[in-house]
Amino acid sequence: MNYTELEVWTEARKLTTVIYRLTTVFPSEERFGLVSQMRRSTISILSNIAEGCGRRTNKDTLHFLHMARGSLYELEAQCFVALDLGFMGNEGFNSARAQILLIKRLLSGFIKYFRNFQSADRGPNPKP
Structure with missing residues (x-):
């Protein structure tokens, strides 16, 4: 499976x-705080x-897709914090949130797709 062709990955x-563009205008004292955290979260997704696609x-694939989903929720929470602190305007927040x-x-659809094959461990990523 070529992950670069997946809609969820693109x-x-x-x-x-x-996120990288929005965080460039955050206060410099947040460079190692919220900026770093948000950037790490989005890279983690x-x-x-x-x-996961390489597993x-x-x-194994499901494990990494769940990790991606966790990072996505983490990033969403961080966007709310950035909005509340005034580091991110409504327009930027709405763009990121959408x-x-x-x-x-x-991602939920992709997880569901793999979950359907998990019980027999057959399907997209069969054992050799």
Whole structure:
């Protein structure tokens, strides 16, 4: 499976760009705080989707997709904090949130797809 062709991965890649751009205007004292945390979260989403697709079993794939989903929820919470502190305006927040909600739907569908094959460990990532 080529993860770079997956809609969920391409949308996560777009989110990464959005977050990096939005955080460039955060206060400099947040460089090692909220900025770093948000950037790590968005990279984690992208990376865990890719790593999950590289795994050999559906169980392993699901593990990494769940990690990606956890990072997505973490990023969403961080966006709320940035909004509340005035580091992010409504327009930026709404842009990031819309992308987050889209990825939540796509990732949930992808997890459901792999979960359907998990019991017999057959399907997209069969054992050799």
